[in-house]
Amino acid sequence: MQDFRYLYDVSTLSFNLEACIGCGMCEIVCPHGVFKVENKKAGVVDKNGCMECGACAKNCPTQAIGVTPGVGCASYIIQTWIKGKDGNSCGIAKCC
Amino acid sequence: MKDNCCGNSDKKESFGNVSHLKPFAFTTVMQNKKEEAACCGPPPGPECVRFARPGYEICRFIEEFIDTAAGSVPKIRTKLSMADRLMSVLARFGIGRNSYGIAPGIYCAGSPSADSPVLVTANYKLTFDALRKELSSVDAWILVIDTRGINVWCAAGKGLFSTEEVVKRVKISGLDKVVSHRELILPQLSATGVSAIDVKKRSGFKVVWGPIRANDIKIFIDAGMKADEPMRRVTFTILERFVLVPVELSFLVKPSLFILIGIFLLSGIGTEIFSLKDAWSRGIMAVFAYAAGILSGAIVVPVILQWLPGKAFSVKGAITGTIAAFFVVMTLKDVTNMWELTALFLCVTAVSSYLGMNFTGSTPYTSPSGVEKEMRKAIPVQALAGLASIVLWIGAAFIR
Numbered sequence: 227m228q229d230f231r232y233l234y235d236v237s238t239l240s241f242n243l244e245a246c247i248g249c250g251m252c253e254i255v256c257p258h259g260v261f262k263v264e265n266k267k268a269g270v271v272d273k274n275g276c277m278e279c280g281a282c283a284k285n286c287p288t289q290a291i292g293v294t295p296g297v298g299c300a301s302y303i304i305q306t307w308i309k310g311k312d313g314n315s316c317g318i319a320k321c322c
Numbered sequence: 323m324k325d326n327c328c329g330n331s332d333k334k335e336s337f338g339n340v341s342h343l344k345p346f347a348f349t350t351v352m353q354n355k356k357e358e359a360a361c362c363g364p365p366p367g368p369e370c371v372r373f374a375r376p377g378y379e380i381c382r383f384i385e386e387f388i389d390t391a392a393g394s395v396p397k398i399r400t401k402l403s404m405a406d407r408l409m410s411v412l413a414r415f416g417i418g419r420n421s422y423g424i425a426p427g428i429y430c431a432g433s434p435s436a437d438s439p440v441l442v443t444a445n446y447k448l449t450f451d452a453l454r455k456e457l458s459s460v461d462a463w464i465l466v467i468d469t470r471g472i473n474v475w476c477a478a479g480k481g482l483f484s485t486e487e488v489v490k491r492v493k494i495s496g497l498d499k500v501v502s503h504r505e506l507i508l509p510q511l512s513a514t515g516v517s518a519i520d521v522k523k524r525s526g527f528k529v530v531w532g533p534i535r536a537n538d539i540k541i542f543i544d545a546g547m548k549a550d551e552p553m554r555r556v557t558f559t560i561l562e563r564f565v566l567v568p569v570e571l572s573f574l575v576k577p578s579l580f581i582l583i584g585i586f587l588l589s590g591i592g593t594e595i596f597s598l599k600d601a602w603s604r605g606i607m608a609v610f611a612y613a614a615g616i617l618s619g620a621i622v623v624p625v626i627l628q629w630l631p632g633k634a635f636s637v638k639g640a641i642t643g644t645i646a647a648f649f650v651v652m653t654l655k656d657v658t659n660m661w662e663l664t665a666l667f668l669c670v671t672a673v674s675s676y677l678g679m680n681f682t683g684s685t686p687y688t689s690p691s692g693v694e695k696e697m698r699k700a701i702p703v704q705a706l707a708g709l710a711s712i713v714l715w716i717g718a719a720f721i722r
Contacts, residue, residue, distance in 0.1 A: 229628040230558055230685070233692035254531050255513035257556040258687065278689040279479065281513035295514070296690030297479050299683025300635075303694055 227258060227275070237276040238294040243267060245290035252282035252291060381424065382406075383454065388430065392496030395428050400458040402451055410448055414565055416572030422447045423471030428495045432461035436502040439543055441532070442488060443509065444469040444477050453536040460540055463500060467491040475686075478515030485517050489524045498526070507532040507539075507547070510554060556686040563624045566684045570620045574677075578612075585609055588712065592719035600719065607658065608715065611650050611666040615673025618646035623678040627685075635688070636700035639678020643671035661721055665714035672707040675700065 239260070248266035258275040261268050261282065268290075280295025373387045373394070374380065382403060387394040413419040423445045431454070440463045443453050450466065457464075467487050469477035477483035488506070492498070506527045508516060511534055518529035533542045533553035542549050585608045590601030619639045623630065630638040647670035651663050658666075679700055682688040 227555060227557065227687060230687050231633060232688050233633050233695060236691040236695055237689055238691055251518070254554065255510060257511060257534060257554070259551070259555060275687075276689060277687050278691060279514045281478075281511075284515070284517050285513055285519070287519055294691070295479075297683070298685070298688035298690045298693040300679045300693055300697055301683055303690065303697060 231274065232277070232298075234274045237273055237278055238292075239270065239273055239276045239278065239282075240292040241268070241270050242290045242292075243269070245288045247288055247290075249287060251285045251287065255281040255285050257281070383451075390428075391499035392428065395430050395463075395500070397430050397432075398454050398457070398464070400431060400454055400456075402455050406447075406451055410451060413448055415568045419569070421471065423468075424450055424466060426466045426468040426491055428497060428500060429464040429466060430462065431457035431464060432459070434461045434463050436500070438462050438501070439507055439547075440465055440497065440501060440505065440527075441507050441539065442467060442512075444472065444474045444483055444512075446471050446473045446477075449473045453539065456536045456539050460543060462543070463497075465491060465495060465497060465506065474509045475511040475514065478512045481515055483512045483515045485515070485520045485524070488516055488521050492525045492527055504528060505530055507542075509536075510534045510549075511556075558627075558686055560625065563627060566681075567621055567624055570624065570677075570681065570684065571616070574616060574620065578616075581612065582609060585612065588716060589719075591716055604662070604715075604719070607654055607662070607666065608669065610654070611647075611669045612673060614646045614650045615643060615670045616677060618642040618670065619674035619677025620681070622646075623674070624681050624684070627681075634679075634696045634700065635682050636675045636679040636696055636704070639675040639681075640671055642678070643674025646674060647671050659718065659721075661714055661718035665711045665718060668707045668711035668714070672704045672711065675707075676704050679704075 246268050248263055248268060250263045250268065252261040252268050253263050257279065258272065258277060260270060260272050260276045262271045263269075276293070277298060278293050278295055280293055283289075283291040283293045283295065371380065371386075381396070382405060383399050384396040385399045386397050388397055389395075409418065409422070413422050424447055426445050438461050441453065442465045443449060445466045445468055453464070467483065468491065469482045469487070472480065472482055474483055488508070492506070498504075504527050506521070507530050508518075510531045513531060516529070518531070521527060521529050530547050531549075532547075533539060533549045534556060535553070538549065538553045542553065586601045586605040589605035589608055590596045590598060592600050594600075619642065622642045623635070623639050626642075627638070630641055632638050632641065647667040650666055650670055654666065655663060679693075679696065682693045682696075
């Protein structure tokens with residue numbers, strides 16, 4: 227996926243090293259290799275590769291990871307601009 | 323030959339006579355078929371399978387049913403039929419795509435035992451088929467959960483492939499009676515919607531994150547539930563991008579109908595207030611430009627994506643759009659004027675940029691923060707170009 231890079235310095239991903247217990251779950255679930263565990267601690271090695279899918283935060287046992295998850299889809303974002311985020315979910319509304 | 327339903331007896335008797343005249347092979351065939359010789363219409367279909375139930379239709383991908391402690395479980399065929407392939411192609415074109423689900427519950431592949439692994443998947447038929455065809459030499463249980471006919475990753479993003487649904491389906495299906503272990507293999511991409519810890523807490527089943535792609539599942543199982551790094555990374559090959567094009571186009575059909583009406587109406591406005599002749603002759607040029615914009619933004623951008631400069635998709639679309647617009651201008655330069663050519667140029671570029679930006683929703687790597695940032699910059703520019711195009715197009719009709 228190194229051929230496919232999207233906008234830099236936009237991801238809402240945050241990581242709290244102190245809370246990390248080094249379980250490695252984030253490294254397993256991330257589809258873009260954003261995390262790497264070394265010396266029993268995870269670290270963010272490619273923040274610009276993050277697509278904010280939210281898998282890491284959802285599976286972190288100590289809430290050491292924070293991210294505003296969402297779908298990077300222009301049509302969906304337009305819908306949220308028009309109708310607001312509540313009661314409008316990608317796919318359930320007339321999106322994809 | 324007792325099966326005379328509607329044939330006439332003369333004909334039957336004549337068989338005996340004919341056999342003397344016809345080649346030997348013919349009579350053999352006829353004799354072998356004697357019992358099932360159909361007199362009217364084609365021969366009858368096969369006998370009903372023993373597991374047929376009134377009110378249920380047996381899916382064609384089911385080979386048989388096996389008995390388990392949780393009731394009878396369908397065993398899948400691991401070879402895709404022509405019908406499966408055809409339906410997949412249609413779904414790729416947006417036909418029947420929203421009602422292409424299968425019943426949730428336990429299925430099996432091969433001859434699984436109580437120790438065999440449990441693969442959890444979505445109930446979108448395209449997803450199920452992708453998994454099914456990889457299981458030809460695998461003995462496993464498959465727990466299909468109800469994602470309302472949506473693929474794994476999208477369903478996880480929409481909260482349909484969720485912790486709740488996995489836990490619920492494990493309980494309803496009686497999986498704990500079928501297997502002696504307490505482990506589920508979930509596709510890695512479902513992690514967006516599923517918390518492994520919560521599934522364990524609420525169902526007693528431990529989640530093992532399987533590979534992203536179904537075609538790695540056998541290697542994963544054989545390696546003792548271990549995935550190497552490539553199995554854990556999404557890809558976006560040219561083929562993976564290409565198959566997305568038809569469905570992108572299918573989304574454009576409805577809005578395009580309104581746009582075409584708009585184009586012909588605007589093209590007819592002129593010094594005669596509205597000219598049908600102009601609506602047609604100028605409209606067809608504008609439709610040509612619109613089509614070029616679609617080709618450029620919804621087909622060329624997805625296919626040659628990574629070779630296009632820029633990170634923003636609206637920029638990529640604007641680049642291919644500029645090239646497409648150049649071809650449109652070269653094609654039409656002898657039949658129209660500078661004003662119209664400028665309007666068409668802007669139209670192609672704006673449409674292409676917008677559609678390129680729209681492709682963000684189909685990629686596996688664009689973040690919502692990034693898309694929103696890009697849109698805030700690109701949409702005003704696209705809208706301005708579109709508006710300028712319309713103004714120039716209408717204005718040109720008065721300048722001629």
